[in-house]
Amino acid sequence: MNVKKSVTRYARTAGALLGATLLTLGLSTDAYAATGQLQWTGSQGVEWTRTNPTSGVCGTFRDTVATYVRNHTDQRVLLYRQFGCSGNYYDLCQSCSTDQTTTYYSYRLYS
Structure with missing residues (x-):
């Protein structure tokens, strides 16, 4: 076996192991749940x-847009x-609401 094939085989094996490790452990994020309710009209x-x-994650207002938001x-x-x-x-701010315009x-x- 020549050197080029050995390096290619090693790189593929290392890539597969890294991919499997990331899938097993998951990727770390800073997102967590706030406590309370976000309400909107x-x-x-x-x-x-x-x-x-x-x-910490961008969210949408379901299938609509919000015209009045209450942050509880x-x-x-x-x-x-x-x-x-x-x-x-x-x-x-916390416990605040927007106007309706x-x-x-x-x-x-x-x-």
Whole structure:
């Protein structure tokens, strides 16, 4: 067996072991659940509630946009005017709510 084939075989084996290890252990993230409820009124006037929402992850307001948001969690929430947690945002404190004149498309909780 020549050196090139040995190196290729070694690299494939190492890559497979690394991939298996990552799948077994999972990738570490900083996301965890906030305690409490994030509530909002959708564009059609329907009330929605998300209990113990994930912190540190961009979320959407289900199948709607939010026109009135109430934060009853133990964390602050950034409310974005665009999908994907991009663009202008409003920083909503704990136990606070928004007015009903702005439309929000996505959010991210943080401590």
